[in-house]
Amino acid sequence: MKPVRIxxxxxxxxxxxxxxxxxxxxxxxxxxxxxxxxxxxxxxxxELHPRLVLMDIAMPGLxxxxxxxxxxxxxxxxxxxxxxxxxxxxxxxxxxxxxxxAYLLKDSAPLELELALxxxxxxxxxxxxxxxxxxxxxxxxxxxxDDQSEAVLTPRQREVLQLIAEGHSSKEIARxxxxxxxxxxxxxxxxxxxxxxxxxxxxxxxxxRAGLVSSDx
Numbered sequence: 455m456k457p458v459r460i461x462x463x464x465x466x467x468x469x470x471x472x473x474x475x476x477x478x479x480x481x482x483x484x485x486x487x488x489x490x491x492x493x494x495x496x497x498x499x500x501e502l503h504p505r506l507v508l509m510d511i512a513m514p515g516l517x518x519x520x521x522x523x524x525x526x527x528x529x530x531x532x533x534x535x536x537x538x539x540x541x542x543x544x545x546x547x548x549x550x551x552x553x554x555x556a557y558l559l560k561d562s563a564p565l566e567l568e569l570a571l572x573x574x575x576x577x578x579x580x581x582x583x584x585x586x587x588x589x590x591x592x593x594x595x596x597x598x599x600d601d602q603s604e605a606v607l608t609p610r611q612r613e614v615l616q617l618i619a620e621g622h623s624s625k626e627i628a629r630x631x632x633x634x635x636x637x638x639x640x641x642x643x644x645x646x647x648x649x650x651x652x653x654x655x656x657x658x659x660x661x662x663r664a665g666l667v668s669s670d671x
Contacts, residue, residue: 457484458575461502463495463509463518464537473508473537480568492516496524499532506574508535511545511665515630517616519552519665523609526553533574540665546585548665556580607648612666614641618654619661 460477462485464470474485487502489495491513499507507525511518522534535556536549546557555574558567559582566582573580607615610631617627624642628635646652651660661667 455482457482458506458571459484459486459502459504460506460508461485461487461489461495461498461504463489463492463507463513463521465490465510465513469510476564476567477508480571483571492518492521495521499525499529503529504532506533506535506571508537511536511538511540511549512667514620515617516613517666519548520609520612520616522549522554523552535570535574535580541585542665543585544663545665546581550579557585558582559584607645611641611645611648614638615645615657615661616666618642618645619658619667 460483462470462473462477464473467490470488470490474488477483477485486504487498489498489509492509493516495507495509496516509518509521513521518536518538522536525532525534530553533556534554535558536554537558537560538545538549539560541559549557556570556579558570558580562582570580613631614627617630622630624635624638627633628638631638645657649657649660651657658667
């Protein structure tokens with residue numbers, strides 16, 4: 455039986471090394487690639503076509519949630535497991551909405567990782583027990599009637615919003631995304647108008663609430 459091919463994504467080298475060793479100790483699992491951010495991850499997935507992806511949320515340039523959304527659209531057969539330090543239900547809700555099949559806390563026991571991997575391979579959803587209480591009902595309720603302002607942002611708007619929240623200037627964002635500074639300023643103005651937020655600090659707070667960046671950014 456062929457091993458299950460896995461790609462890891464985390465911006466901390468030591469974390470990746472530990473996860474790689476742990477995953478390789480689970481029978482039938484094989485780590486075939488590692489990435490330090492969301493953009494590198496997408497390139498690896500396109501090249502290696504893994505069965506599973508295990509990644510952090512808070513990564514520079516393109517966070518785990520946005521990477522998950524792109525993967526779910528491009529490669530819906532790949533199971534995505536989010537590994538995060540955040541207990542916040544908003545992060546869990548965003549992960550599920552963007553297409554993640556599992557959400558594990560970084561302080562989970564090694565056995566829990568194995569349980570999550572097997573659940574995703576069966577086609578099930580797995581949530582760490584500390585975050586699972588009330589999350590599913592909250593998720594369903596909010597999808598039915600919540601203000602969906604974040605959901606109507608385009609992928610490009612969310613990408614620009616993350617980079618703004620990470621402290622990059624318009625010129626830096628333009629260079630990273632291969633856009634003109636004028637186009638970036640236009641995105642910034644549209645974001646402020648659409649979200650009714652008129653200062654950068656407010657955009658940063660919104661990005662944290664929406665799970666685009668962590669509160670440590």
